[in-house]
Each structure stands twice: as structure tokens, then as C-alpha cells.
Amino acid sequence: MKLVKLRNMSEKIIEVKKLKKCFGSLCAVNEVSFSVEKGEIFAFLGPNGAGKSTTIKILTTLLHPTSGEILMNGHDPSKDPDAVRKSFGIIFQDPSLDDDLTAYENLEFHGVLYDVPKEIRKERIEQLLKITELWDRKDNLVKQFSGGMKRRLEIARGLLHHPKIFFLDEPTIGLDPQTRNHIWSYILELNKKEGITVFFTTHYMEEAAKYAGRIAVIDHGKIVAQGTAGDLKKKTKSKTLEDAFIKLTGHGIRDEGASSVERLKSAMRHMGRR
Amino acid sequence: MNMNSPVYILWLRQVKKYFRSRSRIVGALGQPTLFLIALGFGFGPVFAKAGGGNYLEFLVPGIIALSILFTATFSGIEVIWDRQFGFLKETLVAPVNRTKIMLGRTLGGATVAVVQGLIVMLISLLLGFQFNVLMLPVAVVFMFLLGLLFTALGTAIASLMEDMQGFQLIINFLIMPLFFLSNALFPVDNLPGPLAAVTQLNPLSYGVDGMRGALTGVSQFGLFLDFSVLAVIVIAIMLIGGKLFSKIQA
Numbered sequence: 001m002k003l004v005k006l007r008n009m010s011e012k013i014i015e016v017k018k019l020k021k022c023f024g025s026l027c028a029v030n031e032v033s034f035s036v037e038k039g040e041i042f043a044f045l046g047p048n049g050a051g052k053s054t055t056i057k058i059l060t061t062l063l064h065p066t067s068g069e070i071l072m073n074g075h076d077p078s079k080d081p082d083a084v085r086k087s088f089g090i091i092f093q094d095p096s097l098d099d100d101l102t103a104y105e106n107l108e109f110h111g112v113l114y115d116v117p118k119e120i121r122k123e124r125i126e127q128l129l130k131i132t133e134l135w136d137r138k139d140n141l142v143k144q145f146s147g148g149m150k151r152r153l154e155i156a157r158g159l160l161h162h163p164k165i166f167f168l169d170e171p172t173i174g175l176d177p178q179t180r181n182h183i184w185s186y187i188l189e190l191n192k193k194e195g196i197t198v199f200f201t202t203h204y205m206e207e208a209a210k211y212a213g214r215i216a217v218i219d220h221g222k223i224v225a226q227g228t229a230g231d232l233k234k235k236t237k238s239k240t241l242e243d244a245f246i247k248l249t250g251h252g253i254r255d256e257g258a259s260s261v262e263r264l265k266s267a268m269r270h271m272g273r274r
Numbered sequence: 275m276n277m278n279s280p281v282y283i284l285w286l287r288q289v290k291k292y293f294r295s296r297s298r299i300v301g302a303l304g305q306p307t308l309f310l311i312a313l314g315f316g317f318g319p320v321f322a323k324a325g326g327g328n329y330l331e332f333l334v335p336g337i338i339a340l341s342i343l344f345t346a347t348f349s350g351i352e353v354i355w356d357r358q359f360g361f362l363k364e365t366l367v368a369p370v371n372r373t374k375i376m377l378g379r380t381l382g383g384a385t386v387a388v389v390q391g392l393i394v395m396l397i398s399l400l401l402g403f404q405f406n407v408l409m410l411p412v413a414v415v416f417m418f419l420l421g422l423l424f425t426a427l428g429t430a431i432a433s434l435m436e437d438m439q440g441f442q443l444i445i446n447f448l449i450m451p452l453f454f455l456s457n458a459l460f461p462v463d464n465l466p467g468p469l470a471a472v473t474q475l476n477p478l479s480y481g482v483d484g485m486r487g488a489l490t491g492v493s494q495f496g497l498f499l500d501f502s503v504l505a506v507i508v509i510a511i512m513l514i515g516g517k518l519f520s521k522i523q524a
Contacts, residue, residue: 060367062524086369096360100291112283113368141294 012071013038013165013197014059019068021054028054030221031068036165036214041191041198043212045205045245048254051221052201053093056169059199060090073164089114091158093169093201095150099143103134103153106142107160114161121160128156131182148174155183162190168200172207184211205242215241219249280370281378288349288382292389299390306341306394310334310401313459326461332492334398334405335413335485336458338391339420339478345390346421347449349383350428353519354435363524372520376429380512383428384421391417405489412497416484419504423477423511430515433522452478462494477507 014036021029029051036042046052057063059072061081070077073087097106104125111121129135132152142150151174158168166187172180188211190196202208208215209229216226225232225248229241238244292298314330321329356362365375392414395403405413431444455469456478462470473479484500487493493500 057524062363062366064523082369082371085367088367090367092360092363094360094363096364098287098291098356098361098364099359100294101287105287105290109283109287110364110368112278113280113365113370115278115369118278 011038012036013073014042014199015069015071016055016059017069019055019058019070020066021051021058021063022066027066027221029058029065032218032221032223034216034223034226036197036199038164038197039191039195041188041211041213042200043208043215044199044201044218045208045215046201046218047249050218050249050254052218053169055218056090056167056199056201060088060167061085087163088165088167089158089161089163090167091155091169091171093173095154097142097150097154097157100141102139102141103129103145104138106153107157110157110160116161124160125156128159131186132156132179148176148179151175152179159186159190162194162196165197165199166190168198170201170203172202172204180207187211205240205245209241217245217248224248280368280374281381284365284375284378285382285385288379289385292386299393302341302345302390303393303397305344306337307397309337309340310394310398314401330398330401330403331405331490332461332486333459334395334403335489336456336482337398338394338417338485339456339458339482340453341394342387342391342417342420342481343424343449343453343478346383346387346424347428347444349386350380350425350430350515351432351441351444352383353379353429353432353522354438357432357522357524358437362522366522366524372522373516376426376516376519377512380422380425380429380515383425384418387421387425388414388417391421406491409488412488413485416481416488416500416504419484419501419508420478420481423481423504423508426508426512426515430511430518433515433518452476456482457494458482477504480504 012035014034016035017033019029019032020027032051032055044052044055054063058065059070059077061077061084064078072084075083075087077084098109101109107125107128108121111125116124126135129138132155134149134153134156137145137149142153145153155171158166158171168187172183175183184207187198191198200212212229214226214228215232217224217232225235225244227235229244232244232248233239233241236244236247238247310330310333314333318329321327321332326332353362356365366372368375431448455472456476457473458478462473462479465473480495480500480503483493483495484497484504487497487500495503
């Protein structure tokens with residue numbers, strides 16, 4: 001009996017072996033291997049441009065890998081994308097709302113796409129909009145929202161369906177501590193109650209230290225360390241995770257290709273026609 | 275239709291967005307109205323003298339087709355906007371077959387195009403256009419087919435494009451030729467050989483001819499041939515568009 005339980009606990013829901021993604025001669029992800037266990041909260045850390053978002057895009061079927069093996073909930077994203085898409089939910093790092101729809105409509109749209117039954121959909125939309133303090137703005141078009149409100153709405157949308165794996169790509173960036181706490185307590189509850197696996201990236205080291213069971217640090221497309229926060233601190237002889245992170249990845253400041261804001265600006269320039 | 279189906283919600287999104295952007299509706303009506311007034315009244319006397327009859331009657335189906343051509347192609351190309359504003363990712367990671375997503379978008383784009391076509395028709399009524407009311411449903415069928423065709427075509431092209439850089443190319447090398455090298459503005463009976471061939475290969479001609487046949491009773495190819503040709507092309511382009519859309523990476 002005990003053995004069976006143990007085996008269940010160490011069931012791998014994400015398995016990545018020697019994953020590689022190259023754009024021309026530049027490899028954003030270079031032979032990365034790691035695995036995430038079912039029900040785990042896993043932090044994927046790294047400086048800007050280290051390969052975090054590229055890895056997430058590949059895991060979530062948005063990009064095809066150059067080489068390597070991936071199993072998401074037992075399915076290969078390049079061979080059976082639809083099965084993989086049924087297993088996860090994601091909060092993107094970049095904005096991904098429809099500005100011409102209202103807050104409520106954005107959530108409704110998501111709920112229908114993810115096949116959340118109507119009654120549950122209604123109930124959850126209300127609950128999530130209240131948690132994110134957007135309920136009284138539910139019928140406003142998203143284009144009237146501030147950056148922080150949009151971020152909150154995206155989080156509400158990401159939490160609307162309860163998938164097996166949750167990807168959160170810098171979920172709490174730009175949010176005040178109050179909202180951050182609210183959102184994390186909701187995520188933790190989901191993790192506990194429904195056994196949802198959480199895979200997140202963040203630049204707030206205290207967030208990773210506080211919530212993640214295990215942490216992987218990626219830099220220049222390679223995993224440079226893996227383990228619990230304690231392991232990483234021990235390994236680098238550091239007092240805090242932040243120190244450990246800096247020791248692992250160096251002091252230099254990184255550039256990202258084009259930030260989401262810059263891309264948005266360039267899109268706006270093309271919008272003159274509208 | 276099932277209110278909880280992904281196809282429906284994607285259709286609804288296109289339609290809502292259209293009715294919310296009043297500037298887009300008005301903007302898209304300016305050009306057809308100008309064409310109707312300038313060409314309709316400008317060439318009317320010459321056309322009548324040459325024995326062609328009422329030019330406005332001849333022209334209106336062509337201008338309806340023009341507005342459908344523009345509205346539908348742009349609806350398809352909106353995929354690029356969704357890509358740049360990030361919303362496309364939301365639909366691409368959803369556990370819904372991408373063909374269904376493309377289908378919902380295309381039905382939405384076609385619906386919007388039909389509405390736009392009907393508004394142009396209303397304007398033409400103000401200018402003195404007369405038509406067979408009983409055959410209006412048939413004309414709407416042709417409008418819808420044209421809407422499907424060009425939304426799917428726009429989607430197919432947008433699936434291959436990274437950004438809006440190629441936008442002018444599409445207008446100049448696709449939309450304009452499709453419009454001018456068709457039977458929208460002139461009868462194709464006595465055209466020089468190559469031009470006649472091109473207009474007969476142009477799918478827009480069959481939509482215009484179908485509408486013209488339904489609304490004014492004058493058709494060159496016959497309604498059945500118009501419908502058959504269009505239906506086959508619509509299915510083909512939708513399949514191609516669906517395939518290309520399914521392959522998008524973000």
C-alpha cells in the first residue's frame with residue numbers, strides 16, 4: 001500500500017530531455033533536461049533572455065523544438081498538441097487580452113474555449129473578478145483598463161479553468177503586495193485542493209523561496225542548478241536565494257530580444273489605419 | 275447554434291468587435307459610396323447610350339462585392355493584429371481544434387461582410403437602385419459565400435505573415451486586381467481575350483454575377499454555375515486557410 005502511494009507521489013507530469021531550440025545559429029534553449037512531479041510547485045528562474053519563455057512556449061505547443069524529448073501529462077506536444085492543450089492552463093508574460101471586449105466577455109470567451117460548464121463558469125467568473133477587485137468594472141472594455149488591472153484580469157482568466165498543469169510566466173509582475181498575496185493564496189489552494197501542478201517563473205526571489213518546492217535555474221539556455229531553495233543556498237554558500245541566484249548567474253545585466261512593450265509600440269505604429 | 279461551442283463564441287467575438295468599431299463601419303462605407311456616386315452617375319449616360327441600360331443597376335452588385343471583398347479580407351488579416359496584441363496566443367493554446375477556431379473566425383468575418391454589403395445596398399436604394407425583393411435571400415447567399423471566401427483567404431495570408439509589413443502588398447496585388455479585373459465595373463462580353471480570360475478565372479466575378487442575376491435578373495454565367503463555382507472555391511480556400519492557421523507558431 002505504502003509503496004503504491006510513494007510511486008504515485010513521484011509521478012512525473014512534465015518530463016523534458018535534452019530540449020533544444022535554435023533560431024539560426026543562436027540556441028535559446030540548449031539541451032535542457034528537467035522534470036516536474038505531479039502536484040509540485042516548481043519555479044523556473046533565470047535572468048532576462050535565459051530561455052525561460054522559449055521553454056514555456058515549447059511546452060505549451062506554441063513553438064516546435066529543434067530537438068529533444070518532451071512529455072506533458074504523458075503526451076508529446078509536437079505529436080499530439082490537442083491532448084497537451086487539454087492538460088494545461090497558462091498565464092502569459094505578455095498581454096494577451098482582447099481590448100475590444102469587456103472584462104466579463106474575455107473571461108466568458110476563455111470559459112467556453114476551455115469547456116467550463118455554464119453554471120460553474122458564471123460562479124467562478126464572479127468569484128475571480130471579486131478576488132482581483134474587478135467585479136464593478138466587469139462590463140467595461142479592457143482598453144479602458146490600466147496596466148495593473150489588465151494583469152489582474154489575465155490572472156483571473158488563467159485561473160478560470162482548473163487544468164492539471166498551471167504555467168505562470170511572471171504572473172505577479174507589476175502587482176501590489178496585497179493583490180500578489182491574494183493571488184498566491186488562491187493558487188496554493190488550487191494546488192492543495194485539486195492537486196494542480198504549478199510551474200512558474202518570477203524575478204521575485206522571495207516568491208520562489210516562499211512557494212516553490214523545487215527550483216531550476218536556467219542561464220544562457222542551460223540549466224545551471226536544480227533543487228530546493230535550501231539546496232541552492234547550500235550549494236552556493238549563500239544566505240538568501242537572491243544571493244544564490246546572483247552567484248549562479250553572474251552580475252551582468254541582460255538584454256531581452258524585444259520586450260513586449262517595444263513590440264506593442266511597434267504594433268501601435270502600424271495601427272494608424274484602424 | 276450551441277451557445278457553448280467554441281465556433282459560436284469566436285463568431286460572436288468577430289460580430290461584437292465589428293459593431294463596436296463605428297469608425298470602421300463608416301470608414302468602410304466611404305469608398306463604396308464614392309464609387310456608386312462617381313461611377314454610377316458619371317458613366318451612366320455613356321452606358322445608356324451604348325445600349326447597356328441602367329448603369330447604376332449594373333454597378334450596384336459590383337460595389338456590394340467590393341465592400342464585401344474589403345471587409346472580409348481585413349477580417350481574415352485581423353489574425354495579424356491578434357498576434358501582435360498577444361490575443362492570438364490565448365486561442366492557440368486553447369484545447370480546441372484550430373480548424374474550429376478558424377471556422378468560427380471565418381463565419382464571423384463573413385457575417386460582418388454581409389452586413390456591410392447590405393448597408394451598401396441600402397445606400398444604393400437612396401441613390402435610386404431598384405431590385406427584385408423576392409430574390410434578396412439568394413443575393414445574400416452569394417454575399418455570404420464571397421464573405422467566407424475572402425475571410426478565409428485573408429486568414430490564410432495572415433497565417434504566413436509575421437507583421438503588418440506586407441499589408442500594402444496585399445491591397446495592391448490582391449484586393450485591387452481582384453476587384454478591377456472582374457465583372458464588377460463593366461460587362462465582360464466583348465473584352466479583349468486575355469482580360470476576358472482573367473475575369474472569368476476571378477472568383478469575384480461569379481459572386482458579382484450571382485448577385486446581379488438575383489437582384490436585377492441579368493446574369494452572364496447563370497445562377498447555378500455561379501453558385502457551384504463559388505462553393506467549390508470557398509471549400510478549397512477554407513481548407514487551405516484552416517491548414518495554414520493550424521500551423522501558426524507564436
